[in-house]
Amino acid sequence: xxxxxxxxxxxxxxxxxxxxxxxxxxxxxxxxxxxxxxxxxxxxxxxxxxxxxxxxxxxxxxxxxxxxxxxxxxxxxxxxxxxxxxxxxxxxxxxxxxxxxxxxxxxxxxxxxxxxxxxxxxxxxxxxxxxxxxxxxxxxxxxxxxxxxxxxxxxx
Numbered sequence: 001x002x003x004x005x006x007x008x009x010x011x012x013x014x015x016x017x018x019x020x021x022x023x024x025x026x027x028x029x030x031x032x033x034x035x036x037x038x039x040x041x042x043x044x045x046x047x048x049x050x051x052x053x054x055x056x057x058x059x060x061x062x063x064x065x066x067x068x069x070x071x072x073x074x075x076x077x078x079x080x081x082x083x084x085x086x087x088x089x090x091x092x093x094x095x096x097x098x099x100x101x102x103x104x105x106x107x108x109x110x111x112x113x114x115x116x117x118x119x120x121x122x123x124x125x126x127x128x129x130x131x132x133x134x135x136x137x138x139x140x141x142x143x144x145x146x147x148x149x150x151x152x153x154x155x156x
Contacts, residue, residue: 001152003047004055004082004104006114007062010133013037018135024073032070039141044076046145055080057112059087059101082107104128110151113144 005011012034013020019038023029047054056067056078064081071078082090091103100122104112113131114120123130131147133140 001111001148001155002053002055002079002107002109003148004057004107004109004112005044006102006112006116006119007034007056007058007060007067009115009135010113011037011040011056013135021074024070028073032066032073034070036074037140041074041076043141043144044071044074047148048077052148053079055082055107055109057082057087057102057104057107057109059084061085080107100126104130110155111148 013036015035020035021038021041023035024032044054054077056071058067058081061084064083067081067083068078087102091106092099100119101116102112102114102119102122103126104123105126105128109128111129111131112119112123113133115133115135117132120130120132122128129151131144133144137143
């Protein structure tokens with residue numbers, strides 16, 4: 001199974017709006033300024049420990065190195081990343097039709113977690129599964145765990 005997460009406003013959040021994990025220790029907090037949504041390390045470590053491939057799929061242009069490094073400092077293994085540059089090259093490519101901003105089914109991703117309603121709607125239109133994460137979803141880690149388990153049972 002492969003599960004992917006968006007970054008901005010999904011895992012990386014504004015601490016004035018959404019509870020966050022503690023900052024990394026100095027000097028890492030100066031290198032990695034993005035703040036993780038509270039509960040992210042626990043959920044992603046659970047995914048790692050259950051032999052589920054963990055991907056990041058973002059439209060941002062952060063480098064794969066930056067993305068994997070920030071999560072490694074929290075003890076999380078990221079198996080693969082798709083950033084804006086890779087998505088543009090591999091999904092949009094030479095297509096004359098405008099492709100969706102994310103296209104998880106191209107990469108055989110079973111579940112994508114995102115905060116954008118447009119990504120959720122594209123999932124319906126293009127046939128990929130999206131969990132729509134809302135800013136105020138206090139039970140988000142349990143809800144995502146349950147969704148992963150539900151999809152795993154469907155795959156059996």
